[in-house]
Amino acid sequence: MKLLDLFRKGPKVPENANEEKVLDAVNLKTASGIRVEVTAFDGRLLFVAKLMNLHQNTAELHQYSETTLSQDTEPVHVRIRGYNDHERKAIYMEGTISPKPNHIWQVEDLAVTRAGNDRAFFRLSTDIEATATTFSGFSAGEKPCRLLNISVGGACIGSEFKYYKDDKFLLKVKLLEDRPPSAMFCQVLRIIEKEDNKFEYGCQFLEMTEDVESKITQNIFAFQRQKRGNS
Numbered sequence: 001m002k003l004l005d006l007f008r009k010g011p012k013v014p015e016n017a018n019e020e021k022v023l024d025a026v027n028l029k030t031a032s033g034i035r036v037e038v039t040a041f042d043g044r045l046l047f048v049a050k051l052m053n054l055h056q057n058t059a060e061l062h063q064y065s066e067t068t069l070s071q072d073t074e075p076v077h078v079r080i081r082g083y084n085d086h087e088r089k090a091i092y093m094e095g096t097i098s099p100k101p102n103h104i105w106q107v108e109d110l111a112v113t114r115a116g117n118d119r120a121f122f123r124l125s126t127d128i129e130a131t132a133t134t135f136s137g138f139s140a141g142e143k144p145c146r147l148l149n150i151s152v153g154g155a156c157i158g159s160e161f162k163y164y165k166d167d168k169f170l171l172k173v174k175l176l177e178d179r180p181p182s183a184m185f186c187q188v189l190r191i192i193e194k195e196d197n198k199f200e201y202g203c204q205f206l207e208m209t210e211d212v213e214s215k216i217t218q219n220i221f222a223f224q225r226q227k228r229g230n231s
Contacts, residue, residue: 031091036061036082037152038097038105044068045124045224046078048152048217049105061097061105065217068225071099080107089115123151124220124227130157130173132186147173152217154204155186163188163201171203175219176226182219184208 032054038046038061047067053060061080069076080093095110130147134140145159155171163169167188174181190202 031082031093032059034082034091036080036093039079039081041077041079045221046076051080051082054110057095057108057110059095059107059110060100061107063103063105065214066221069099073099075108079113080110091115123149123156124224125149126175126223128173128175130171132157132159132161132163133170133172134163134167135170145171147171148200150175150216150220152205152213152220154189154202155184156200156202158194158198158200160198162199163191165189165191168206175223179219179222182216184212184216 031051034051035048036051037048040046046069047061047063048065049061049063051059052062075096075098077094077096080095081090083090092113092115093110094113095107097105097107100106126147126149128147130145131142132145133142139161143159143161145157145161148156148158150156150173157171165188169186169188171184171186172181185206186203187206188201188203192200192202194200
């Protein structure tokens, strides 16, 4: 063996390889018990669940919403995303799920794909009639608007009426004809000025109880199924 061979370096390890492993470990360790949304790679919301029993790259999803997946389904590769209140970060993951009894799904090959500061909620495009009701100021009262999209955490509306950041209003919308209207207390976070003096408002829901959140989730599922059935 040549003397120089003793000083040759081994295979180069990417500089961020260890950082990525630490990121995975930290995020997965603190993700236990968070609410997550499970989506297919084509964008469909499959179900909402609690992420439980994390161990290395395995976990369980305790489903608490309805799903279009059968308990007899083959393993499915999915995206899993949720918001970690402890770290104040959205966590994006991938894994392969397979059904277990009692509405539990086993997750294998679980990995964090990224973490960010956004609240990772599935958004469903809608574009349907709605109303926004404010209770103070010169423009107080009920005004028509369009619900452009909705998630469990918030909505985007289109309106010809001017609102300001942090304004609050009651959003009422009938997502499905056979179900009662949904009413959500909202706060404006983002404003996009459009053509013809129209505006789009990105809003977050406030004062959401678990019961109201569950009803909105069920309506989103039902609306998604109806929309896909009509397409």
